[in-house]
Amino acid sequence: MSARELRFAIFGAGFWTRYQLSAWRELEGVTCVAIYNRTRPKAEALAREFGIPAVYDTPEDLLREAKPDFVDNITEIAGHKPLSLLCAQRRVPCICQKPMAPSLAAARAMVKAFAKTRTRFFVHENWRWQTPMRQLKRLIDSGVIGTPFRGRLTMISGYDCWANQPALRELKQFILTDLGVHILDVARLCFGEANSVYCQIRKTLAPKVKGENVATLLLSMGPAKTTVVIELGYAKTPLEPTVREAFPQTLAFVEGPLGSLEVSADYLIKVTTRNGTLIERHPPPRYPWADSQYAVAHASIVDCHRDLLRALRGEGGGETTGADNLKTMELTYAAYSSAAEDRVISFR
Amino acid sequence: MSARELRFAIFGAGFWTRYQLSAWRELEGVTCVAIYNRTRPKAEALAREFGIPAVYDTPEDLLREAKPDFVDNITEIAGHKPLSLLCAQRRVPCICQKPMAPSLAAARAMVKAFAKTRTRFFVHENWRWQTPMRQLKRLIDSGVIGTPFRGRLTMISGYDCWANQPALRELKQFILTDLGVHILDVARLCFGEANSVYCQIRKTLAPKVKGENVATLLLSMGPAKTTVVIELGYAKTPLEPTVREAFPQTLAFVEGPLGSLEVSADYLIKVTTRNGTLIERHPPPRYPWADSQYAVAHASIVDCHRDLLRALRGEGGGETTGADNLKTMELTYAAYSSAAEDRVISFR
Numbered sequence: 001m002s003a004r005e006l007r008f009a010i011f012g013a014g015f016w017t018r019y020q021l022s023a024w025r026e027l028e029g030v031t032c033v034a035i036y037n038r039t040r041p042k043a044e045a046l047a048r049e050f051g052i053p054a055v056y057d058t059p060e061d062l063l064r065e066a067k068p069d070f071v072d073n074i075t076e077i078a079g080h081k082p083l084s085l086l087c088a089q090r091r092v093p094c095i096c097q098k099p100m101a102p103s104l105a106a107a108r109a110m111v112k113a114f115a116k117t118r119t120r121f122f123v124h125e126n127w128r129w130q131t132p133m134r135q136l137k138r139l140i141d142s143g144v145i146g147t148p149f150r151g152r153l154t155m156i157s158g159y160d161c162w163a164n165q166p167a168l169r170e171l172k173q174f175i176l177t178d179l180g181v182h183i184l185d186v187a188r189l190c191f192g193e194a195n196s197v198y199c200q201i202r203k204t205l206a207p208k209v210k211g212e213n214v215a216t217l218l219l220s221m222g223p224a225k226t227t228v229v230i231e232l233g234y235a236k237t238p239l240e241p242t243v244r245e246a247f248p249q250t251l252a253f254v255e256g257p258l259g260s261l262e263v264s265a266d267y268l269i270k271v272t273t274r275n276g277t278l279i280e281r282h283p284p285p286r287y288p289w290a291d292s293q294y295a296v297a298h299a300s301i302v303d304c305h306r307d308l309l310r311a312l313r314g315e316g317g318g319e320t321t322g323a324d325n326l327k328t329m330e331l332t333y334a335a336y337s338s339a340a341e342d343r344v345i346s347f348r
Numbered sequence: 349m350s351a352r353e354l355r356f357a358i359f360g361a362g363f364w365t366r367y368q369l370s371a372w373r374e375l376e377g378v379t380c381v382a383i384y385n386r387t388r389p390k391a392e393a394l395a396r397e398f399g400i401p402a403v404y405d406t407p408e409d410l411l412r413e414a415k416p417d418f419v420d421n422i423t424e425i426a427g428h429k430p431l432s433l434l435c436a437q438r439r440v441p442c443i444c445q446k447p448m449a450p451s452l453a454a455a456r457a458m459v460k461a462f463a464k465t466r467t468r469f470f471v472h473e474n475w476r477w478q479t480p481m482r483q484l485k486r487l488i489d490s491g492v493i494g495t496p497f498r499g500r501l502t503m504i505s506g507y508d509c510w511a512n513q514p515a516l517r518e519l520k521q522f523i524l525t526d527l528g529v530h531i532l533d534v535a536r537l538c539f540g541e542a543n544s545v546y547c548q549i550r551k552t553l554a555p556k557v558k559g560e561n562v563a564t565l566l567l568s569m570g571p572a573k574t575t576v577v578i579e580l581g582y583a584k585t586p587l588e589p590t591v592r593e594a595f596p597q598t599l600a601f602v603e604g605p606l607g608s609l610e611v612s613a614d615y616l617i618k619v620t621t622r623n624g625t626l627i628e629r630h631p632p633p634r635y636p637w638a639d640s641q642y643a644v645a646h647a648s649i650v651d652c653h654r655d656l657l658r659a660l661r662g663e664g665g666g667e668t669t670g671a672d673n674l675k676t677m678e679l680t681y682a683a684y685s686s687a688a689e690d691r692v693i694s695f696r
Contacts, residue, residue, distance in 0.1 A: 145585075149550050149552050149562060149583070150550075150562060150564060150579070150581070152579070156603070196690065198546050198566060198692060200566065200568060200575045202497050202498075202575065204497050204605060214497060214498060214575075214603075216498060216566060216575045216577060218546060218548065218564060218566040218577075220548060227548045227550065227562075227564045229564060229566075229577055229579070231498070231500070231577070233498070233603065235497070235603065235605065236605075237493075237603050237604065237605065237606075237607060237608055238606070238607045238608065238620045238621050238622050239603075239608050239620055240608070240610065240618055240620045240625045241620075241624075241625065244601075244608065244610070244620070253592075255504070255562075255581065255583065255585050255587075256585065257552055257583065257584075257585065258585075258586070259585060259586045260585055260586065260587050260588070260592065262588065262592070270588055272586045272587055272588045272589075272592070273586050274586050276589075277588045277589065342544065342692055342694070343691065343692050344546060344690055344691050344692060346690070
């Protein structure tokens with residue numbers, strides 16, 4: 001079975017589709033055979049550029065006629081639930097773009113629908129596949145600093161994300177659903193499931209940006225009850241260039257009984273133990289199609305795809321299943337509830 | 349009145365008395381005229397070294413005979429309440445070493461006793477007088493980054509503080525009462541009074557160290573409801589030398605709408621605005637009697653004394669009155685309650 005070429009289809013022809021298609025082409029044994037988009041000309045343009053043989057006007061026609069082995073649902077968030085559910089009904093394995101859904105109820109319904117029809121369902125959560133984040137995870141798991149008792153993940157940038165994507169201004173819930181899901185997912189990867197979460201959110205750019213654009217979380221995570229601080233911010237605040245302004249890099253600082261780890265800008269990872277500090281650079285692999293400014297994010301798409309492809313072939317892997325990602329969604333919405341009620345929310 | 353020499357007495361002849369006496373000698377118009385210590389020979393040795401004319405066997409005798417203008421109570425924590433209350437009864441202004449008292453009830457009783465006898469009462473809280481902390485305060489007040497919406501204060505060290513002071517191993521409440529009061533006081537100075545506090549504490553060195561030695565707090569502070577993260581740790585964790593291991597320096601990172609501030613190791617303060625990053629060094633003044641390893645802490649004693657001396661002369665100042673410091677104590681014990689109950693504690 002591992003030798004068989006997998007034929008997949010794409011729903012959506014927006015901003016991210018080009019990168020996702022490029023990333024799929026880095027892998028062996030997988031081909032895009034069809035694309036559907038609400039606005040057909042955009043799908044046709046991508047089909048020409050990427051040599052996709054079939055363009056469809058409806059997702060139903062695509063599934064019936066192209067019979068893909070799986071669907072990569074790269075539509076905007078409003079399309080996540082209906083188009084994923086269509087795949088569940090037709091028993092076509094599906095990878096859904098993050099965030100999985102615009103509400104926790106929708107996310108639960110989606111996971112349930114795939115479970116009911118025994119169809120594989122994944123979420124395209126690529127942040128945890130970023131080169132420095134994987135190295136951070138490896139270092140924690142190696143035991144070099146012992147079991148972490150505290151960790152801090154920081155993703156703060158003065159970058160004007162609304163310039164590229166003005167629609168983000170209108171979201172009533174912004175930074176936790178956009179960026180927070182990524183960082184909470186990384187926190188789960190590194191420290192384990194959340195035991196509790198407390199969150200404060202702020203709207204520093206209102207009324208021009210409707211949603212919260214700054215969030216600070218204090219969690220207890222995993223069996224070791226690691227204290228985890230998460231700092232998120234898109235506030236247009238000027239930050240020290242190349243040190244603090246590391247968009248889209250996540251910075252990290254982790255303390256354990258035997259030492260400490262730091263992920264700094266420019267992909268530097270520092271491991272400090274009694275023997276001193278070892279500084280290594282863990283830059284992402286470079287791909288010609290990737291935007292150099294987003295290199296660490298774009299390159300991670302390839303590794304995310306590789307993992308999902310293994311799972312789709314039944315060869316293991318598949319970290320970001322729908323069921324797994326539902327935990328990230330639950331944590332994200334618990335953070336909103338925590339902020340709204342100004343209280344700690346416990347999960348056990 | 350400002351020309352009159354103030355004559356003061358000292359209670360206690362322990363570790364800190366030498367530094368405190370040295371710091372008083374840096375100032376004009378103030379002289380130590382008497383010292384009391386439970387163990388007389390220690391008081392006598394200091395009296396010889398610092399030219400203090402009178403040594404007493406009891407604090408009562410000292411107050412009655414030496415008639416000091418004020419007392420500097422530098423006894424260990426068990427002496428803070430009884431010896432300060434003695435001053436209150438005799439209507440002798442008193443400066444009490446931090447932490448003010450071993451419990452919130454004791455601290456409240458002390459402040460009340462001085463209020464009742466209309467006697468001036470101060471706490472020797474010097475951390476806020478450290479050169480980089482004062483500069484941080486000045487920068488925040490200058491408005492250069494606008495009103496801060498988030499701040500982070502970090503005082504984490506691998507330093508073995510129990511080697512010097514083994515008694516610290518026995519304290520059931522350790523890092524918040526020892527170090528936490530200092531950092532919470534700095535947070536109040538920089539961001540205003542706390543609206544709420546949430547705290548997680550950990551004991552990573554138990555059973556050899558009885559109390560909590562790691563604490564992480566998430567507060568809302570001041571009228572702007574600034575989100576404040578405080579990270580405290582004495583966990584013997586190896587940290588990157590000269591960057592993360594900055595004992596006894598406090599590191600800080602503050603975000604505002606117009607820019608960001610960072611206090612880094614080696615007294616570097618970075619101000620980032622649209623115009624770029626300005627990096628200035630704000631080292632403490634150097635005194636021959638100060639231990640170079642503690643320079644930033646020891647030098648701050650002089651500035652703390654200067655401020656209290658002005659207040660004692662009726663010339664203004666006097667930031668760290670008993671009433672003011674009671675707010676720091678309330679916050680400290682609220683943090684313990686928060687940690688014990690795993691909940692957010694609100695003050696309004």
